Amino acid sequence: MYTSHEDIGYDFEDGPKDKKTLKPHPNIDGGWAWMMVLSSFFVHILIMGSQMALGVLNVEWLEEFHQSRGLTAWVSSLSMGITLIVGPFIGLFINTCGCRQTAIIGGLVNSLGWVLSAYAANVHYLFITFGVAAGLGSGMAYLPAVVMVGRYFQKRRALAQGLSTTGTGFGWIYDITQKYDFSFYICGLLYMIGILFLLIQPCIRIIEQSRRKYMDGAHV
Numbered sequence: 035m036y037t038s039h040e041d042i043g044y045d046f047e048d049g050p051k052d053k054k055t056l057k058p059h060p061n062i063d064g065g066w067a068w069m070m071v072l073s074s075f076f077v078h079i080l081i082m083g084s085q086m087a088l089g090v091l092n093v094e095w096l097e098e099f100h101q102s103r104g105l106t107a108w109v110s111s112l113s114m115g116i117t118l119i120v121g122p123f124i125g126l127f128i129n130t131c132g133c134r135q136t137a138i139i140g141g142l143v144n145s146l147g148w149v150l151s152a153y154a155a156n157v158h159y160l161f162i163t164f165g166v167a168a169g170l171g172s173g174m175a176y177l178p179a180v181v182m183v184g185r186y187f188q189k190r191r192a193l194a195q196g197l198s199t200t201g202t203g204f205g206w207i208y209d210i211t212q213k214y215d216f217s218f219y220i221c222g223l224l225y226m227i228g229i230l231f232l233l234i235q236p237c238i239r240i241i242e243q244s245r246r247k248y249m250d251g252a253h254v
Contacts, residue, residue, distance in 0.1 A: 140174025
């Protein structure tokens with residue numbers, strides 16, 4: 035079973051007589067751990083915050099497709115339901131591929147669902163593109179954001195989890211930005227921040243490894 039670097043809280047080292055010794059991972063409760071909290075915060079804004087603000091889109095769908103409120107409401111209900119129902123299956127996917135790969139794939143699937151929904155000709159089309167596709171992508175991006183915070187903290191785990199989940203409460207941003215037609219600029223900015231985190235992480239790891247080697251050499 036595959037375990038990626040970000041998925042473990044401890045590192046194994048070769049000790050005397052080729053025995054494996056267990057030591058805490060250097061990123062646990064460290065600076066990079068709080069970067070995980072910030073990333074999880076943005077995921078909560080984009081995924082759960084958008085789910086909470088689907089009433090804005092529901093009004094637009096009613097005016098566009100002229101369907102009943104009950105039928106139209108199924109779109110947002112499917113999206114939210116699938117986001118949460120797929121949790122156990124996404125957990126298995128995380129154990130196989132790791133949190134980072136799962137979140138990236140989920141973001142791509144979610145984005146594809148939103149883009150295809152822009153070309154919807156009827157509400158039934160939205161059931162597939164927005165309800166199923168976007169919902170599945172949301173679930174794949176959301177669960178890793180919750181899991182990773184717990185894996186990077188031991189002493190302040192409750193505080194870190196609480197801070198990351200506050201992003202859900204920022205769903206009102208979608209209501210305001212939708213009113214002034216710049217919601218996509220806000221989403222694009224948040225996605226760019228997430229991509230920036232992915233790009234600078236290898237650099238931070240190289241610096242951290244160099245620092246550890248220097249410290250190890252100084253103690254010899």
